Amino acid sequence: MNSLEDYKTVLIIGNGFDKNIGMPTSYKEFMGSEEFKDLITKDNSVLAKYLDYKKSHDGTNWIDLEKELGNYAKILNNGAKIINVIPPEIRGDMNYSEIQSAFRRDFDFLCWALKNYLKEVENIKYPNEKAANSVAYKLIKDIIRERKPYYVVNFNYTNFVKKTIMFESSGYSTKNEILQIHGLLKKDIVFGVQDNFELERQHVFLYKSHNKCQKVRGLPQILENADKIIFFGYSLGETDHSYFDDFFKNQTKKDCRSKSFIFHHYGQDAYDDIIWQLKVLTNNRTSYLNQYNDIRFEDSSKTPK
Numbered sequence: 001m002n003s004l005e006d007y008k009t010v011l012i013i014g015n016g017f018d019k020n021i022g023m024p025t026s027y028k029e030f031m032g033s034e035e036f037k038d039l040i041t042k043d044n045s046v047l048a049k050y051l052d053y054k055k056s057h058d059g060t061n062w063i064d065l066e067k068e069l070g071n072y073a074k075i076l077n078n079g080a081k082i083i084n085v086i087p088p089e090i091r092g093d094m095n096y097s098e099i100q101s102a103f104r105r106d107f108d109f110l111c112w113a114l115k116n117y118l119k120e121v122e123n124i125k126y127p128n129e130k131a132a133n134s135v136a137y138k139l140i141k142d143i144i145r146e147r148k149p150y151y152v153v154n155f156n157y158t159n160f161v162k163k164t165i166m167f168e169s170s171g172y173s174t175k176n177e178i179l180q181i182h183g184l185l186k187k188d189i190v191f192g193v194q195d196n197f198e199l200e201r202q203h204v205f206l207y208k209s210h211n212k213c214q215k216v217r218g219l220p221q222i223l224e225n226a227d228k229i230i231f232f233g234y235s236l237g238e239t240d241h242s243y244f245d246d247f248f249k250n251q252t253k254k255d256c257r258s259k260s261f262i263f264h265h266y267g268q269d270a271y272d273d274i275i276w277q278l279k280v281l282t283n284n285r286t287s288y289l290n291q292y293n294d295i296r297f298e299d300s301s302k303t304p305k
Helices: 016-022 029-031 034-039 046-056 065-076 079-085 096-122 135-145 161-166 201-206 220-226 240-241 245-249 267-281 286-292
Strands: 009-013 150-154 176-180 228-234 260-265 294-299
Touching: 009 135, 016 135, 016 161, 016 228, 029 034, 029 046, 029 065, 029 096, 034 046, 034 096, 046 065, 046 096, 065 079, 065 096, 065 201, 065 240, 079 096, 096 201, 135 161, 135 228, 150 161, 150 220, 161 176, 220 245, 240 245, 240 267, 245 267, 260 267, 267 286, 267 294
Parallel strands: 009 150, 009 228, 150 176, 228 260, 260 294
Antiparallel strands: none
16 A cells, blocks of 8 residues: 555545435435335334424425434523424424433434435445436546556445445556445435534534544545545535544644645536635635645536536
8 A cells, every 4th residue: 555645635525525426315316205205104203203294394304414403402401491392293202301312213213214214325336327427427437547556435325436446447458446425325324413513411422533433533634635626425524524624724824835736626606615615624714725736626516517
């Protein structure tokens, strides 16, 4: 294995990678699956009913699932007042004590349902024609053909990026490593809220850092060592800020090691969201990030197929 010093290109991917290659891996698609519906109809999960209620009443028919887990935990901190916050069509005849006691079980069931759903998605034939023509797939091909060692930091639970690399690496001896930050479906998945979310002691299981399968060791060194960092399908959402807080703040300092950043986004809203997240991560020093680094944005919704 090459030393870390050799890996000057780092690719960071999120769910947008799987979506770009045509896979139904979004939380919205999961919440429309039989696995999620069974949580409501068969397991009588108050948590699942609450999430479904929030999605249908949001106006956009979409919610940030992990963020809503934290909001639900806050509701449960209200004791007997829970009854006034959670509608009767969600809680049924359960009292507040029963709802609180069921939370961890409901959370575990939700994780299992998500794993089972994504395992089915992984069984889809891959690569296929749609995937091979995608921007994400072509990006992997381009990185491989540079014939330089590269590191992939994968925030997805799926292994589609590994399948892509294995399929396209034939005839190339390019060294690569993959860091699965949030675990793998064959073991356990890291699902929950970031460390700076205020929770009560009884809800500590919601923290991503609570999960023993979280693989973050070495991430700061991987980022610091890189010359070029490519983000694809990863929005730098607040539930993952703890992974990048120190790194981006450091890149706004005059004596930082300058880097090349390429942010792939899908459309204007995604661009706006990345800019906002960078503003937060740099503590309102985005202009300094631009001064001391080479930053580019690529709109994959406009990239020729």
